[in-house]
Amino acid sequence: MSASPLVDIRGLEKKFDLSGSFLEQVSFKNGRFQRKQEAVHAINGVDLQVFKGEALCVVGESGCGKSTVARTIMGLLSPTAGEVHYEGKRIDTLEGKALLPYRRKMQMIFQNPYASLNPRMTIQQTLEEPIHFHHPEWSKADVLNKVQEVMQSVGIDPDWGSRFGHEFSGGQRQRIAIARALAVDPEFIVADEPISALDVSIQAQVLNLMMDAQESRNLTYLFITHDLAVVEHFGTRVAVMYLGRVCELAPTKALFATPRHPYTQALLSAIPRLEDGRPNYIRLQGEVPTPVNLPSGCVFHGRCPYANDRCRQEIPELFATDDGGQVACHGVEEGRL
Template sequence: MSKLLEVTNLFQRFDLTKGFFDKYKFKSWKIVREEKIVHAVNGVSFDINQGDVYGLVGESGSGKSTTARTIIRLLEPYSGRIMFDGKDITHLDENAMRPIRRNIQMIFQDPYASLNPRYKVIEIVMEPLLFHNKNLTTAEAETQALELLERVGIRPEQKDRYPHQFSGGQRQRIGIARALAVKPKLIIADEPVSALDVSIQAQILNLLMDLKDEFKLSFLLIAHDLSVVKHISDKIGVMYLGKIVEKASKNDLFSNPLHPYTKLLLSSVPTIDEDPLVEPLEIKGEIPSPINLPKGCYFHERCPFARDICELDTPGEREIEPKHYVSCHIYQ
């Protein structure tokens, strides 16, 4: 199976001290240079095969959304390489990216903020159609948009309504229709159900999987809850403080989690059984600031299995089982 997306050693940083008076401070009778750099993504590598769903999970603040926005080139990468469909898109300019954007679409987390409140829903879905298909007439675009809206569960008589007249689940359906409009190869779904009621989440996830088979799509599915990606992902990457600490197939990850952080996430998944997926771990503290990254392993300050080497040396990625990778000193 050919690779559709390959991300290699991707970094993303943000300088919070852009102005002269932000960088230079007068302290102790001398001028001192101070820099505040947010290390949002720190060497992320993974790939997605055609037709696969790759789940990227982790706590809020772990860099998942920033990774997605960098891949789709809403943010310029600091370093690393992004290959899409065999082409290096890491540093393409806006004109060169335009045909690529047709094949990579995004579903955003907040269905209330991602739709233009001044546009009718039919116009929201028609806009990308007309932008990417210059030969398409307005009537043809409207016909296609109506078909897409009906496919995701929006009735034709609702086409002239505005986003505020729909519920959160309906708005997310409209966002899905907009992403499908230009027939992409890859859809990046950034927490597509986290802002929705629990009763609606399963409906949206089932809709995405039906559309995946129907339109032959690949997905990068971002979530903070492992239970969301459990039933629909082919591979999963567990992200902590801008790094992927474990990656494996879905079955391998759930049957044999290796990294302590993965075990923490799994132990927090609610189940109807008396026994949790893994034995609960006592984790202290919260995720550190990406401005001041810990030395050594980023997780060592919270890890119940931390050793002296964890404070000094950053663990490299190691293949413990076939196609099951972990970055942890316990296994090195």
């Protein structure tokens, strides 16, 4: 792993406004006008570094902000606060032609292969489009050769080119989506739950395909998932998110062997294992708070059995642990856990 990160996000925040127009925010109550503004706090100060050649997996339950982080890094959403850097250059403020080189270097594989392919385009047209866009100077023969090469690299028969997306199964469509991402020779790929919509029997094939592509093309992945078995198989490092914040970040083996944060411990205890002497399943109390009204202090304190007054008042920051990871927990920092 290189010393400087390929992708560096600092203090990333994203809010989605729920208030509507100014007139919808204003109400007349108790003889005076009042203005009420509400927002979904999807990401709340996320710091992440992705190093060249690794597969950083981001895990957490639904609604924790994983996909919002992915889309903000890719520029599909603009951050409310914070910065996104690629190879040391800030890119979240770039627009138009200045952003084009990064569009080619950074590609995304979406969750739903049934929705991410244009139904009006053949597979050949789907794969040719990004190549034409990023390499307008290429001849027709060069484009055709590139499409054929990338189709073969992901196990697609080049004869499929004349067919449409609806003629293929989910696994085949996801292979086509991976081929589309690889067509412009990217360095960094964000995969947003790319196998969750597929049959279990197909998931391993697509995962192995992505691992082979990483090795042969020297790719770097940010892999969004909620499947911890996939993380154990695929990830170099793991970032665990809860309610828009990273609560633990560690190398995969270290995280699965000795999870430090109480939420990570509860998450890993839920994995079914055929072993004697494994730790008992940890049942968390309460419900996940709403991201509209975030709790004060540590976002996990309402469900944590170890929370004290400091946890309820002060937001914990990530600090380095002795196993090469980072954890945001006052209890770990104070030696209580």
